[in-house]
Amino acid sequence: MEKITSKSNTIIKDTNRLFTSSKARNENHLFALEGARLCFDVLNSVYEADTLLYTEDIYSRYPDEIDALAKKSDRVYVITNDVAQKLTQTKTAQGVFLTVKAKDEQKNFNCGKIIALDNVQDPANVGAIIRSAEALGIDGIVAYNCCDVFNPKTLRASMGSILRMSICVTDDLEQTLSQMKSSGFKVYSTVPSTQATKITDLDFGNDTVCVIGNEANGVEENIKAVSDDLITIPMLGRAESLNAGVAASITMWEMLR
Structure with a gap:
C-alpha cells in the first residue's frame, strides 16, 4: 500500500481543493468527504468512491469498514497524521478521507x-x-x-x-x-x-x-x-x-x- 507522507503531495493538494473550492468540485465531477460516519455511508449509497486516504490509527479502529471501502475505491493511500491534519476541515482530524464521483444526470420527479x-x-x-x-x-x-x-x-x-x-x-x-x-x-x-x-x-x-x-x-x-x-x-x-x-x-x- 502506497503511503503519502508529504503535505505538498499532488493528491493531497487536489483533495484539499475539493474541500475548499466549488469550482474544483464542478470541474472534476468529484466531491470530498471526511470522517468515519460520512465516508462509510458511501458503502450504502448510490455514489461511487474515487480515492480513499486513511491513517493507520483510524484503520486500527475500523479495519472492516476501511477494507470494504478500499475495495470500492479506485485509488487507496495510507497517510500520516500530519497529512491528515493538513486535510481536515475540523479542529481534529479523524483520519479518513474519501473523494466521491458526482452524478451528472439531473433527476426528474414524476410523483411524491x-x-x-x-x-x-x-x-x-x-x-x-x-x-x-x-x-x-x-x-x-x-x-x-x-x-x-x-x-x-x-x-x-x-x-x-x-x-x-x-x-x-x-x-x-x-x-x-x-x-x-x-x-x-x-x-x-x-x-x-x-x-x-x-x-x-x-x-x-x-x-x-x-x-x-x-x-x-x-x-x-x-x-x-x-x-x-x-x-x-x-x-x-x-x-x-x-x-x-x-x-x-x-x-x-x-x-x-
Missing part, C-alpha cells in the same frame, strides 16, 4: 412529496433540511441557486442524508416547477404572511412540491406566480418569520401527516 429550495444560501440550513427530509420521508429535493450541496458544511449538517436522498439541481426553478405541474403536482410557496393559506388548514395531496425561499428575501416573485397557492406557518408570537431550516421541517411535517 418534494421540497424545493429557492436560493437557500446557508450550508447549515441546506444540510439540515436534507437531513430532516430523509428522516420524515420526503421523496426528493429540488435545489435552485443554493449553496453547493457538496459543500463540506452542508455534508456535515446533513449527517450523510445527501448520499441517500434524491436531489435535483436545476438552473431554472420556474421551468422545473411548471413541468412538475404539468405532471400533476400541486405547487405551494411558503411565505410569512397572514393573508396566505395556513398550512394547518391545507390538505396536501399525494404529489406536492413546497418551495422554501431565501433566508432574507423569501420565495422569488416569479416562483410565487407559478404556484397554486401561497402557504404560511401560523405563529402566535411576535417573531415575523422562521429560520429556513425550521420552516422547512414544519412544512414537511404537515405535508406528510
